[in-house]
Amino acid sequence: MGAILVTGGAGFIGSNFVHYVLENTDHSVTVLDSLTYAGNRASLLGLPEDRFQFVHGDIRDAELVHELFERHDSVVHYAAESHNDNSLHDPRPFLETNIIGTYTLLEAARRHGTRFHHISTDEVYGDLELDDPARFTEDTPYNPSSPYSSTKAGSDLLVRAWVRSFGVKATISNCSNNYGPYQHVEKFIPRQITNVLTGNRPKLYGAGENVRDWIHANDHSSAVLAILDIGVIGETYLIGADGEKNNKDVVELILKLLGQEPDAYDHVIDRPGHDMRYAIDSSKLRTELGWVPKFSDFESGLAETIEWYRAHDSWWIPQKAEAEARYKQQGQ
Numbered sequence: 001m002g003a004i005l006v007t008g009g010a011g012f013i014g015s016n017f018v019h020y021v022l023e024n025t026d027h028s029v030t031v032l033d034s035l036t037y038a039g040n041r042a043s044l045l046g047l048p049e050d051r052f053q054f055v056h057g058d059i060r061d062a063e064l065v066h067e068l069f070e071r072h073d074s075v076v077h078y079a080a081e082s083h084n085d086n087s088l089h090d091p092r093p094f095l096e097t098n099i100i101g102t103y104t105l106l107e108a109a110r111r112h113g114t115r116f117h118h119i120s121t122d123e124v125y126g127d128l129e130l131d132d133p134a135r136f137t138e139d140t141p142y143n144p145s146s147p148y149s150s151t152k153a154g155s156d157l158l159v160r161a162w163v164r165s166f167g168v169k170a171t172i173s174n175c176s177n178n179y180g181p182y183q184h185v186e187k188f189i190p191r192q193i194t195n196v197l198t199g200n201r202p203k204l205y206g207a208g209e210n211v212r213d214w215i216h217a218n219d220h221s222s223a224v225l226a227i228l229d230i231g232v233i234g235e236t237y238l239i240g241a242d243g244e245k246n247n248k249d250v251v252e253l254i255l256k257l258l259g260q261e262p263d264a265y266d267h268v269i270d271r272p273g274h275d276m277r278y279a280i281d282s283s284k285l286r287t288e289l290g291w292v293p294k295f296s297d298f299e300s301g302l303a304e305t306i307e308w309y310r311a312h313d314s315w316w317i318p319q320k321a322e323a324e325a326r327y328k329q330q331g332q
């Protein structure tokens, strides 16, 4: 691997990956990030200067991407527009970054023969019923619901086509919902934690029965490193840590951990087309690559995450008012 280029490394999962790689391996890392509202340079402070570089730029900039691919051994592609609610109000940036951006990177990977790992989501598979015993596997048909998930599905299909048609050395992973430090306060868990920390009530969409399969961002990072290291070119791996929880239970747990009454939250307007349940079967990753998650206890992982937000209000306060203003316009 040697020198790794990480797109979107100033975002939530990308920045966790960068910290993880620099702490646990000898690789050097370059981040390419355009610092949208979701990117934060402050998520990449204190990293070793001899092994870390930050490049401010756009993944759609073919010249810049070409120059960066030329001097890196592998690329891990996290950059995306990532928030479902935003995609329902303004889909265009999702098409631009998730589709055109991924295409631009694939063309560079093709030109330079660079090892490419594409980060994707379980949302490409659509959703499951609450009482369905099934979980998503690598063979589940694609059936995305939102502009966000359909552009991620499109980007996955581009990667598969570039592998088959042009021999690009790529792998894909589809992961479930991540939690941990450095997550933007627009997302479910940090929004509720920071609502309580600012004296406001958590906001639950609809009845809160929707289920997400939570995984700690560090477990996502260890899985991606395993795939980069020993994953088979052309293969897709599902990443998940058996963390199914409904949203109501998560809100109540956050309230408990913050010393509040369990019913101190509001029900707000539901998300249009809201996926009911995601659930990942990660047997392939576990059996073929020997990966095991370390954060098996959601409550203690969540408690650590809450402590991180409590100790880092200078990181999230600048995002909070704008994120809440957007939600207020939507009645959420």
Ligand code: NAD
Pocket: 007, 008, 009, 010, 011, 012, 013, 014, 032, 033, 034, 035, 036, 037, 038, 039, 040, 057, 058, 059, 060, 077, 078, 079, 080, 081, 082, 083, 097, 101, 119, 120, 121, 122, 152, 174, 175, 176, 177, 178, 179, 184
């Ligand atoms: P995020 O929104 O926190 O971060 C995205 C980053 O990409 C930001 O730093 C942003 O500045 C950067 N970016 C956006 N457009 C860009 C462009 N055109 N050029 C360069 N940089 C650009 O997202 P996240 O939650 O960290 O998600 C990262 C990846 O993981 C995404 O591909 C997402 O689909 C995938 N994923 C996320 C989750 C989750 O739970 N958050 C789960 C599975 C997969």
Ligand code: TDX
Pocket: 082, 083, 084, 085, 120, 121, 122, 123, 176, 177, 178, 186, 187, 188, 189, 191, 203, 204, 205, 206, 208, 210, 211, 212, 247, 271
């Ligand atoms: O205030 C809220 N109240 C609420 O009930 C918010 C922001 C969300 N929700 C619900 C909607 C979802 O059922 O919580 C659940 C999680 O919501 P998000 O954090 O917006 O995540 P989700 O839509 O599940 O998508 C996430 O996981 C898959 C990431 O944002 C995606 O990038 C990833 O692909």
